[in-house]
Amino acid sequence: MEKIKFVIDGKEVEAIRDQCVLDVARQNGIYIPGLCYNPEVKFSGGSCRLCLVEAHQAGRMSLVTACNYPIREGLEIKTDTSLVKRIRKGIIELLLARVPDSDVIKELAAEAGIDEPRFVKDEGENYHSKCIACGLCIQVCEEVVGVSAIAMLNRGPDKTPGTPYKKPSEVCIGCGACAYACPTDAIPMEDNGDTRKIWGREFKMHLCSVCGKPYIPEAQIDWIVKTTGKDRVFFDKCPDCR
């Protein structure tokens, strides 16, 4: 792992070659917003575009997404210029018009000084709930869980994550990683007694043999046992009672 130095907001810091800017910025206490970024995902898609920063390299300047821009020799990053603020504000306004009910987006809008979007808010048949179509849920399901139960459906403005043909997925294990990872809390997951409902399918929950709490879907246990060879007995108790 080759260590190199680069400059961010005038400060020289150390990083590993090809490490992403956002990681290092956060390690150094520099705030860059970002919704579709999750450190568990290997290569951030860079789709929400909120983490745009100025990258100065080899005499050229471009706006790049900090979540997947690789740090190399001679790089200088500026996170707080008027250009960065202007474009970021434009993106937040677009997101606010798409998901006017999202608290996360409302908060970002307030920070950027936007009261109301200048566009017609999406509602009725254009209603997107709180989903900003960033695709993090899909990446987590594929890379972290290893299941790929969901994918992007349609394209353009209609792009939305979902199970194939919007039917209950046979491969989904009900783990809910997508819902936990979602930056705008847009994936409905209902835990009701010993059942969990997500993506239109009901999962039977496994009860802890000590406290009796339903804590993990049976399908998820099956998946872990199958892929890791872990002993099924391990799941008798919930993490709190182990």
Add this chain to the structure above:
Amino acid sequence: MEHTKISTIEGLNKYREKILESKKNELPTVFVCGGTPCLAKGSRQVFEAFKKEFGAQGLTGSVELGIKTTGCQGFCNKGPLVAFADKDIVYMGVKPEHVPEIIEKTVKKGEVIESLGYRDPQTKKWATEYSRIPFYGHQKKLVLKDVGQLDPAKIDDYISRGGYSALAKAFSMNPDTIIDNIEQSGLRGRGGGGFPTGRKWRSCKAIKTDVRYVICNGDEGDPGAFMDRSIMEGNPHAIIEGMIIGAYAVGSNQGYAYIRDEYPLAIENMKTAIEDARGLGLLGKNILGSNFDFDIKISRGGGAFVCGESSALMRSIGGNVGEPRAKYIRSVEKGLYDKPTVLNNVETWANVPLIITGGVQGYRKVGTKGSPGTKVFSLAGKVVNTGLVEVPMGITLRELVFDIGGGIPKGKKFKAVQTGGPSGGCIPESLLDLQIDFDSLSDAGSMMGSGGIIVMDEDTCMVDVAKYFITFLVGESCGKCTPCREGLRRMLDILTGITEGRGKQGDIELLEELCDVLKWGALCALGTSAANPVLSTIRYFRDEYEAHIKEKRCPAGVCKELITYRIDEDKCTGCTVCAKKCPQKCISGEKKKPHTIDASKCIKCGVCKTVCPFDAVIVE
């Protein structure tokens, strides 16, 4: 010719000599254009007539060789076109009944039938030589030289015209010298970006790796563009030869030709060409005894516009949904299957053999200093001569539109020319003397793109044009990143409002703000250039936007919500034609007296204006 593997360069030369020898006593080959427009105009019937007549006259020996359907010959609106091998003769508007005379005079005796040539609308003189027909005379055919002059399905045709001699020459060169040559030739990517091809190859070669790939991008997605299709259909071996040379130079053993599925003939011709090249040993192991192995697979694209973007294309080849990725680590470093990859467009690959054969100096004789060589354009829209043209870089837009294109039909006034496909821009009359090359077009707010040229006349509403292209882009945006997915549809809402009379103060500024977000914020080149149609029309035709917004008026008379139809009392003779044709029956009046239109029922279909023999219908 018998197809056995050729294993040496000398063998290739001997093979070529043998083809030429066997062709010596043949009648000149007749080329009936088999491009889509000519087929639509009946070229297949002409082709059949030739075949029948050859049979009837006992010219059987040369029927199969004598008549060939070929790729596009370019002058589409004058089709069906017929040409003859190695003769400076082209016939236009040929019908089956012309065939016997053509065979008697031209095929057998080499005589010219003037009345089948081109008639200059001004001088009324006939011309059958390419050089004397303005549409062809101003062109410089290098890449298209053989398109329409050989049978794309016959590798022997290509070889007999010097094909694969560039490859033979390349094998005698050091791979690095080939890259030097491409770099010094100044060849820039013909797919639109204009990135220096030599530099791309060099960067790919510099990466230490076990596997490298080369890709040919044949996913031509711009509406109305058919340059790459014509090359793939008309001369596939030129692309294959270019790819082998490129692969040899960078050290790749596997190539892919990504062709959109809407181009079935291009796929078929490329497939045949690859198989034939393999059959002769020009693809496969130890090509021409060089110890170099290379082969090409065809990958068919599903037709998404975004798959023409290199990273989306590579994902698509890999079996994933075609979505671009951030290219901070470039494809030459991590491309297809994460391996170093060189991706070039069809036309770029077809330029490679020309550079190797003609040398750097020879290649640079054509074109400008910053953009050497030629560019193929598809000329369409409100222009007299439409079709496929190849011109030297540096030619002016005026020459392209007026000299080659023959100007605007029906005596209308020129308004703008749109270049670069849907994410290109509109260039006004004041910039007609602009030299066409990568840099000047982008300075003017447009771009070279893959080479679509759409000419617009005074009847075109520029706000409507911007709306048209943004509508296309909304439908083709992959939806991955926020600025493109959300920004474009908001732009479309605003543009629709303006064209429907709901435009308000501040709309232009809001559009400009959105363009700014797209230009800086979008993930791929499709998104960052998507603002061009709006920005360029605002830049050059702001008054039209303002007329729509402030006066609720469409100066070109296009936007239905903003226009009314009225009959000029002085011009109307009361002939009643309009009243009879009006689908709404909302035109009334006595015979031989001026008529009137009931505006409350009028649906502004324009039928009355079209049918009026006296130009009495006015659009306001």
